[in-house]
Amino acid sequence: MQQPVIIYNTLSRSKEEFKPINPPLVGMYVCGPTVYSDVHLGNCRTFISFDIIFRYLSHLGYKVRYVRNVTDAGHLESDADVGEDKIAKKAKLAQVEPMEIVQKYTVGFRQVMEVFNVLPPSIEPTATGHIIEQIEMTRKLLENGYAYEVNGSIYFDVDKYNKEQNYGILSGRNIEDLLNNTRDLDGQEEKRGALDFALWIKAKPEHLMQWPSPWGMGFPGWHLECSAMSNKYLGSHFDIHGGGMDLIPTHHTNEIAQNIAFCGKHPANYWVHTNMLTVNGQKMSKSLGNSFLPHELFTGLHPLLNKGYSPMVVRFFMLQAHYRSTLDFSNEALDASEKGFKRMMAAYDLLEDLSTSDQSTSDIMALKKRCYDAMSDDFNTPIAIAELFEGVRIINSVKAGLETITPEDLEALKQLFNSFLFNIFGLTKDEHAANNVGKVIDLLIDIRNNAKANRDYATSDAIRNKLLEIGYQLKDSKEGTTWSTV
Ligand code: AMP
Numbered sequence: 148m149q150q151p152v153i154i155y156n157t158l159s160r161s162k163e164e165f166k167p168i169n170p171p172l173v174g175m176y177v178c179g180p181t182v183y184s185d186v187h188l189g190n191c192r193t194f195i196s197f198d199i200i201f202r203y204l205s206h207l208g209y210k211v212r213y214v215r216n217v218t219d220a221g222h223l224e225s226d227a228d229v230g231e232d233k234i235a236k237k238a239k240l241a242q243v244e245p246m247e248i249v250q251k252y253t254v255g256f257r258q259v260m261e262v263f264n265v266l267p268p269s270i271e272p273t274a275t276g277h278i279i280e281q282i283e284m285t286r287k288l289l290e291n292g293y294a295y296e297v298n299g300s301i302y303f304d305v306d307k308y309n310k311e312q313n314y315g316i317l318s319g320r321n322i323e324d325l326l327n328n329t330r331d332l333d334g335q336e337e338k339r340g341a342l343d344f345a346l347w348i349k350a351k352p353e354h355l356m357q358w359p360s361p362w363g364m365g366f367p368g369w370h371l372e373c374s375a376m377s378n379k380y381l382g383s384h385f386d387i388h389g390g391g392m393d394l395i396p397t398h399h400t401n402e403i404a405q406n407i408a409f410c411g412k413h414p415a416n417y418w419v420h421t422n423m424l425t426v427n428g429q430k431m432s433k434s435l436g437n438s439f440l441p442h443e444l445f446t447g448l449h450p451l452l453n454k455g456y457s458p459m460v461v462r463f464f465m466l467q468a469h470y471r472s473t474l475d476f477s478n479e480a481l482d483a484s485e486k487g488f489k490r491m492m493a494a495y496d497l498l499e500d501l502s503t504s505d506q507s508t509s510d511i512m513a514l515k516k517r518c519y520d521a522m523s524d525d526f527n528t529p530i531a532i533a534e535l536f537e538g539v540r541i542i543n544s545v546k547a548g549l550e551t552i553t554p555e556d557l558e559a560l561k562q563l564f565n566s567f568l569f570n571i572f573g574l575t576k577d578e579h580a581a582n583n584v585g586k587v588i589d590l591l592i593d594i595r596n597n598a599k600a601n602r603d604y605a606t607s608d609a610i611r612n613k614l615l616e617i618g619y620q621l622k623d624s625k626e627g628t629t630w631s632t633v
């Protein structure tokens with residue numbers, strides 16, 4: 148822990164020095180996906196942003212227990228506790244078990260995270276795996292007087308809570324404002340107040356996912372799972388709670404109310420929120436129909452895309468914006484990121500064969516400090532990347548003989564690039580290497596064709612056999628030679 152980390156806290160609406168409750172341990176909870184459909188690129192942006200925070204704090208020596216849940220029950224079509232359960236609805240349409248929907252999209256989500264090289268969290272708990280904890284929390288909230296029962300459903304009493312606490316503490320809005328902006332919705336007659344929300348919902352007999360409880364058969368409200376699971380795995384007061392900023396007004400506001408009413412403690416010291424990925428200025432979302440699936444971006448098979456981009460180019464594109472700024476999706480911005488990523492990786496490759504001398508013309512230690520300063524200032528990846536490009540400039544100048552570098556500084560520069568590119572930014576060379584392998588094989592095919600034309604069959608056979616030995620098979624046809632992996 149070489150330097151203080153500054154973090155923007157939504158709760159205080161200001162930057163604060165990060166001070167863990169029990170250093171070097173850090174507890175971090177991030178709201179995960181609702182697994183009823185494929186994750187879109189906007190969701191990925193949020194999870195990549197928290198991956199960076201997880202990686203950077205770990206890199207500095209903190210031991211982070213990172214909990215990211217999977218919502219596999221209880222998320223209704225509307226945040227106002229009306230409509231169908233999203234997962235059950237999909238299961239009914241597809242005529243499968245809800246848990247088949249959950250399995251399919253959980254597996255899909257994990258695959259996408261792996262492709263983006265997002266590290267798995269320390270614990271990935273599910274709502275359905277914690278029904279007992281949620282019933283217990285509901286029971287305690289009733290006992291503490293912050294909840295009431297109507298016909299087998301239990302609601303949180305916001306009005307009563309707000310008399311003692313500030314319900315709008317996270318959004319900075321007062322309850323009158325919030326009430327003025329609440330629509331009267333059908334199916335809410337059971338609630339005493341328009342801002343009240345369900346902790347436990349009585350299930351109709353045909354509801355597909357329901358559990359026994361002291362109040363009859365039912366299922367938990369969406370906000371409850373995060374309060375119950377963060378409390379179980381990180382305790383009643385932990386370090387960081389995060390999610391996309393669209394979760395501030397309802398989901399996170401209600402989580403805080405539940406936790407405080409449950410045990411009198413505010414759950415987290417720092418609330419961290421990521422800004423939205425937008426398309427033409429509008430939030431990318433499933434319901435707006437403007438969302439890209441990751442594979443559409445990789446293949447380029449989407450009407451808004453000119454071509455495909457590799458996962459690492461997309462990751463690099465996301466890191467070129469600060470997590471608290473919106474990031475607008477465009478072909479031009481992705482093209483620029485692709486160029487930048489290639490330039491960065493090409494410079495990294497050059498590090499191995501730079502010549503050294505007894506003097507450095509650039510101050511590598513100052514560069515290193517600026518990179519860490521940027522990351523320690525609220526995880527400012529765009530500034531850190533801009534600083535690394537200064538490193539790229541130095542590498543290219545040394546290679547061209549315009550600048551010099553000492554062996555110690557070269558070692559420090561290598562370490563800096565390794566730490567930042569691979570450990571902190573979580574980039575991989577795979578794509579870059581795969582592209583290069585393709586180019587090298589194409590080159591070998593050309594050489595082999597020339598050898599064949601010159602009847603040098605020994606050389607042409609040697610190229611084919613050697614490539615096969617290392618896992619690449621050449622296929623000759625009238626159209627020419629193609630290759631594939633074995
Ligand atoms: P959901 O599965 O819709 O609950 O979303 C999972 C996470 O993705 C939440 O933290 C959301 O705030 C976040 N999210 C949703 N849409 C976007 C977006 N367009 N850009 C960034 N994050 C998003």
Ligand code: ZN
Pocket residue numbers: 177178179373398
């Ligand atoms: Zn949550």
